Amino acid sequence: MTDWVLNFPTLDIATLRAVHKSIDAAYKTFSRNYGDAIESAFDPLLWLLIKFEWILLNAPWWVIVLAIAGICYSASRRVRLSLGVIVAFLIIGVLGMWEDTMRTLAIIFVATLIAIAIGIPLGIAMSRSDRMQSFMTPILDVMQTMPIFVYLIPVVMLFGLGKIPGLIAVVIYAVPPVIRLTNLGIRLVDQEVLEAADAFGAGTWRRLFGVQLPLALPNIMAGVNQTIMMALSMVVIASMIGVKGLGMPVLQAVTNQYFALGLFNGAAVVGLAIVFDRVTQSYGRRIQAQRQS
């Protein structure tokens, strides 16, 4: 018997299939039993997403353009950047992609909010204990290297198609950078400054909110920036499970070979990405510049 020397000793097909089947069956039972309960737990998020989308779709277009430019200016204090943002949104509107862009904006916004709400506490926990850090790091590594589509399978099995599974998939994919950079940012805070906070009698919380988080903010913003970028890159894939927005037309364009449609919508995604990127980055740089020469 020298077979195993030449051929890799594989489980025979029947066993392998049985293994797959039993895992699938277990997960299916799980999702049949708990799917509805879990789904209803996400109702508040769905509500938030729908409301926000409704506002973006129903407010007059110029109010939204001005609001976005205003947010952009207050974060970055850069006039040219803010004007650029106005122009980008006007072009998007003229090319007939306003509605899809608003839908995408809504899901990115809500996904980012959730990612921040989950990511910053986890990052803080990681920064406070080395055990937590060594436990989380491999998980985050797997989350970031696992092919995106793999996330979609269990989410879809649990929730079916629609907004919620889309949102969850986007959040899972996009959350690691906030976690990592919150952790990093807090760990990088100058020890002597922390000692000063202790020496003046700041407790754990005052030190966290008064010193550690503010000083980690430039790094946290870099994490938020990456999170938004990753959320945007999920948009097309999320459209495969029924999330409306700029991803849908791109997907249609791929299956039907509509080159121009794909190009325009792709460009709109890029435009959004640039806007988010510049705004969050220059906000981060601005607070950084205030503190260091």
Add this chain to the structure above:
Amino acid sequence: MTAQTQEGIHVGHLYKVFGADPASVMPLVHEGIGKQELLEDHGHVLGLRDINLDVSPRSIQVVMGLSGSGKSTLVRHINRLIDPTEGEIRVDGEDMLALDAAALKQLRRYKISMVFQRFALFPHRTVMDNIGYGLALQGLAKRDRGERAARWIERVGLQGYENSYPHHLSGGMQQRVGLARALATDADILLMDEAFSALDPLIRSDMRVLLLDLQHELHKTIVFVTHDLEEAIEIGDRIAILRDGEVVQNGDSQDIVLRPAASYIADFTKSINRGRVIRVGSIMEPLRPDLLGPDCPHDISIEEALPIAVASPGGEARVLNGEGEPVGAVSLGTLVRALGNDRERDRAAAGNAGQAAEAG
């Protein structure tokens, strides 16, 4: 000892060992194992060994020593930024080691404040908010905080910089903020860990003047860490010299310069300007009834006494105590001899000290 009711800071038989399991090596430390041996054979760092130090209220105690001698470790025990492995720490009679977290916080907010070597200002707060930090922790309303901070800003000479961020200021100005931040809380005790070491010599001497000025008004109990003997002598009422985590000598500047307890300290004092440091009261000889004048106060330096002695016919002067009574005499010979860097004398002094320590 009467430490329980005593004002000021009392440190008794304090030991600090850094490492994974300090308790396990404490027997060795008590047997007197060397710092090097403890590190190489047992993987623990000896931070402090059997420190006994009493700081009287409203005085400046300097802690001096070379890098790694344990100065920072020692001051950080006083507000318990570091916990001891063994020993006793009392502040105004209160057992610091018995305090729970909440009481410790209160103590740090109201009673002990600290100035740091690299300033340790909060880079995201303005000068005003940095100085008000301790006040915010005390729970003062923003307006009162602002008023008090403004007073301190003025007192340390930083008017006009209220709304600047620390990085806009020079090192000296940053440390003025650090000092004002520490003083603003009205704490009785001020810990200063090499507070002026990072500054240029000129700025440094400005800061010393500022500190002594403030001390003249405020009468804090100050523990001042430095590795600079001149600074120690200028500032300290008493100077404790640390070496490898042990106090080698604790005395006033005259003790340190005239009676160094070890050659290690004599090495420190070699480069000092003795004429300015040594006071005639510390080197005077017994008074002879036939000597009638001229007079000089006991607390002037050799430099100041020399012209007086030179001007007198016999080359001698009487030394008066604080009440103006003559208590001793100095001759030109005494004054000049005290100026010299006499190695033999230093060695003898160190030898005597050693014998005295063994005998006692």
